[in-house]
Amino acid sequence: MERFGGIERLYGKKAMEKFRHAHVCVVGIGGVGSWIVEALARSGIGHITMIDLDEICITNINRQLHAMDGEIGKQKTSAMADRIRAINPDCKIIALEAFFSHRNANEILDQGFDYVIDAIDRVQSKSLLLDGCHKRNIPVISCGGAGGLRDPSKIHIDDISRCYNDNLMNQVRRNLRTKYGFPMGADPKRKIKARKFYIDCIFSSESPVYQQCDGEVSTEKPKNMADEGRRLNCMSGYGSITHMTATFGFFAVSKCLDKLASV
Incomplete structure (x- = not known):
């Protein structure tokens, strides 16, 4: 296809054919997930499933691709489906208006996905999704918290057992170990190293900033701030910006395409 000729020249003819036949699922179509879907569509992925129940609100405009005048109040999956059709009319789209539970x-998860990208911001749902993919041998990557961050050069990819400085992923890791039987952490006294989960995640080594009572920001966490794993709420919580949420998403898409090309 002429519109994806640049992708073929970058990954090769065989990989491009794999992209056209690949079925990728993105769970969570917000500040990270909306950019993931866009990048997948522009990479020629032939079948995309999107899962999210939320509607677009005006406070999403700072970080979410679909948020703009004329789209406020629409379902996020519906808005992104319209964009995908305009980018690649041949792409098969499944837009599920639901929360993963x-x-x-x-x-x-029994739909036969070739790859799953987790862009959920809730610990229990993330854990359930990652465990389900792991048990079915579905390749999956998980996006950590992008809230409160400003420096994209400090974003990393590593196994969930190796990530650090990310409260959301720390809670997910603990949940996977205690509720789903994933390998326990390191025990220095017994000279036992932490075993890998064999699930990659995107996280940042940057210390987040918090808004203070005077309206300015600092790396000092306010005493009255709830610990929500760096969630991006519409009216409160961490601040956020497009160049961070989008970059988290693009890191995930890069790993996805590499995996699909290598199969």
């Missing part, structure tokens, strides 16, 4: 996990 125990009620629909099996039905969703």
Whole structure:
């Protein structure tokens, strides 16, 4: 296809054919997930499933691709489906207006995905998704918290067992160990090293900034701020910006394309 000729010249003819036949699922279509979907569509992925129940609100404009005048109030999956059709009319689109949960996990994950990208901001749902993919041998990558961050040069990719400085992923890792039987952490006294989960995640080594009572920001966490794993709430919580949320997403897409090309 002429519109994706640049992708073929970058990855090769065989890889491009794999992209056209690949089915990728993105869970969470917000500040990170919306950019993921856009990048997948512009890379020629032939089948994209999106999962999210949220509507676009005006406070999403600072970081979410689909958020703009004329789109406020629309379902996020619907808005992104329109963009995908304009980018690649041949792409098969499944837009599920739902939150990923125990009620629909099996039905969703049994669709035969070639790759799953986790852009959820809730610990329990992330853990459920990652465990479900792991048990089914579905390649998956998880995006950590992008809130409160400003320096994209400090973003990293590593196994979940090796990530650090990310409260969201720390909680997910603990949950996977205690509720889903993933390998326990290191025990220096017994000279036992932490075993890998064999699930990659995107995280940052940067210390987040917090808004203070006077309206300015600091790396000092306010005493009255709830610990929500660096979530990006519409009216409160961490601040956020496009060049961080999008970069988290682009890191994930890079790993996804490399995996699909190598199969």
